Structures are given as C-alpha cells and as structure tokens.
Amino acid sequence: MKKFFVIFSLLCASFALSAESAQDVIKVFCDLDRVPDYNYTTLILENIERNGKIEVLEINQYGSGVDNGLKNVAFDFKSPASVKGMRVLQLEKIKKADDRYVYMPKLRQARRIPMADRTKSFGGTEFTYNDMRIRNEDEDDNIMMDDNVKITVNGTTYNCWKIKSVPYKKSEVEYAYQVSWFDKKTYIPVHIEYFDAKERMIKLYECLKIEMVKGVTGIEYPLRRSNCITNLITGRKTTATVKDYVFDEEISDTYFTQNWLVTGKASKAKNKK
Template identity: 35%
Template sequence: MKLSKKFTALALALTVGTSAFAIDGTEIMTKVFDRQKPDFSKAAVQLTLAKNGKVEETRNVGEYGRCKNNLSDVVMIFLSPASVKDTRFLQKENDGKDDDKWIYLPSLKSTRRVAASDGSKSFVGTDFSYDDMSTREVADDTHELIKESEDKGNFKDLYVVKSTPKDPKSSQYQYRISYITKDAWIPTYIELYDKKGKLMKVNEIKRIDKMPGANGRVYNVPMENVMTNVQTGHSSTIKMVNVELDKPLSDRYFTTDFLSSGK
C-alpha cells in the first residue's frame, strides 16, 4: 500500500511538473506576436552594409513607429548618404491580411505601393526583403516546438520553433527556425531556409535593452540586428543610436502624403 501511494505521488509530481512547462509552438509564436509594444517610438538608426565583414556603406535613417489597436505602423526616412537620401518608406500592419507598404523614390519623385509580388525583393539594397520587414500572421504557418531550451548567440535558454508556411506560395522561404527568449518573447536568432531547404539567411539580434517609456512602462528593445545572407556573405546591420518611447507623434507621419512631401 505504501508503495502504491509513493507511486501515485510520484506520478502526480511528474504530471504537475510537465504541465507547468508544457507549451507548443503556436502558443510561443502567439506570445511573440502579442508582446507589448510602445504606443509610439522615435529612433535614429545606423544601417551598415558589409561584404564578408568589410563595410561597404553606412546609412543614417530616421524611424517613427506607432502601435494602435495592436497594429504597428512604421516610417523610415533615409537621411544619408546621397545615393539614398530622401528615400522614404511606410508600412502599415493589417489584421488578418498582408501589410500595406509604400516607398517614395526621390529619383522618380513619386510614391508607389509595394506589391505583394515584390515581397521577396531587396529592401533599398539591403539583405532584408520587403517581407522580412513584416511580421507574418501566426495562423499563416504551422509552428513546431523543436527544443524547450537552447543557447544561441548572445542569449541562453531559448525556445526553438520551426515555422512552415501553410501555403508555400505565401513565403519566399520553405521554413524558418526561430530561437525565442522566454522572458521578452523576442526571436533573437532566426534561420531562413530557401525553397530548396538550404540555409539562406540568418537574422540575429545582438543586444536587447530594457527602456522606459514616457508613460512609465518598460519595454525590451532590440538595439542591434544583423541580417546575413550566408549564401553571398553579404550582411546588413541595424543599430539603434537613440530611442524615445511613448512620446506622441502626429498621425501625419503615417500617411502617403508625408512620404511624398517629407513634411
């Protein structure tokens, strides 16, 4: 009888222990998608292009962000060098469908919508594609939890999730593998595999800072993000030089009129 009680107690302990840590890939990616974002953000950004570690060009960019009804909008204004100066980009997140994107090209003095068919194209000559700039809907992919704990890059004890498009035509990648922090729910390392199943690109966050917003909330902010095309040896590094959070911004920034005029 004593043995039976011990067995029952052990079985219960194991069950409780397992359920305390049980989470699946879809739950993890939902937490990533729903993590708290600032209502507004303003940042000075340094964008560096390099080939096999040798710097080719450094760009200075202004970035404005807004999160309204849990949907994020972002504007990027290229300030230098002259080859990209006054290029402006606007992305507006939609609920349940592809984001809307527009780009103003000063050489053409016109704003054009970025078509969904252009999603795999390079974003202003960087290693990020237009689709890389967006966050995919959780429901667009199947998500498999591969490991509950793995160290990668500058971060430890990460969830590892494999995400595969339900519709292969909806993504330029066959699948992606994300390494995700358990406290901030941020993918700090993402492996992107091409249609042949070969590793194509790696998107790595090098540093995350805790930053207070003007409203008193504290956010986890990725401060350095490197996208590397492992097939070509080319990389694009985004560094946040100065960040302001939750200081209200005019709605005017997030319009195509602002793209065209810059004011």
C-alpha cells in the same frame, strides 16, 4: 492580427506566461499590447560586403499603434546620398494584406509595393520588406522542435524554445521555412535560420544585444539594440543598430499618410506646442 517588425528595433515586454506550444510562443510574440503606442528610433545600418567594404545608412523610423490597435510604421532614409529622401510607409489592415508604399526621390513618385516585390531588398540592405514586419501565428505551421534549449549569441547565452515555422503561402516569402530560437525571458527570437526548398540554409538572423529601456511614461521594454542578418549565399551582411529612441511619446498621425510619403513633411502631435 499582424504587427510590423519595427525592423530593426523590434520590442516586446517580458511575461511570466508559461507557453506550452509553438503556437502559444508565437502568439505572445505577436501580441500588439506589449509594444509602445508610439515609438521613434534612429537606425544605423551597415552593409558589409564579403571583401570588407562597408556602406553606412541612417534611417528615422516612426511607429504608432493607436489606430484600433493596428501598427503603422514609416521609414525615412537620411543617408547616404544614394538613398536619401527614400521613404517607406506600412499600414496594417484587419484580415487583409498590409498596405505598403515606397517613395523614390529619383523618380519623384510613390508606388504601392505589390506582394511579389516584398521579398526584395529593403533600401539595398540584406533585410527584405518582409523582414519589416512580424508574421502572425496563423500564417505559418509552427512546430516545437525543442522546448528547452540553450544558444549563445554574441557572448550571451539564452534559454530558448526552438520552433520551426513553415509558411502556408510560400509564394509570399523568400524561404521555404525558418527555425527560430525564442528567448524564454523576453519572447524575442535571438537566432533565426532560413532555409530554401533544398534544405539549404540561405540566411541567418542574430539579435546581438537586448537592452532594457524605459519609455517616457516609465514603462520598461526589452529593445533589440543591435541585430545582424547575413546572406549565406553571397556572404554579404547588414547590421542594424538603434542609435536613438523615444517610446510612448505621441507621434503625429500625419506621418502615416500619402502626403508625408511624398513630401516628407508632418505636423506636430496634437499635445505638443
């Protein structure tokens, strides 16, 4: 079962589990039970060009995992004017491809995102639609390259598993394989290298900051507070920072509907006045 990469704030709980294989590590990372039932975040994204020019985007993201354990995620673009009003809806399915839709305000219409378009840019950033979800452990051939390796990211050193993941369906992704460093404490990948068929590294992901935070119920979660993805071909990068967050507070299921996608309007959660 897959779970969406709540793209920029990706959460998972810390476990004492001693994973013995690459498949074990990926399975723990993909475990749906280790994320809040509900989450709301405000995301600040910065597109940084090679010449230093910066474009700032603000996005509201809503997530719910109470529909039979499936993850539904909605993204609402608030600024700048070039993307304001754009909305993306991702609905997870059991043993089927996820449903993904985008509403473009300039066209005043919503459309389903076909599989072939999921390798394309998410709102003009260096993240793709595929980056907005976590790949399930059975979608890749996962190979343990090193079960005890250290890596330093943004000044923090992590003890990691180093795992190579080769997709079974290569036509559905924009890379030939990826190599990930999974932090042994949180099971969060803190460094990911993406390669093309010519063994050329084309993209780099780094988790710049992990912060322990609590939901409204008092449950503590490790939060990817800041992330960066770099296009190594063009030199362009996108950083994603969680500005605000609320976990475990009920979100109305009307966010995860075609009506919300088109209108941007959702009702209050049932237990809210």
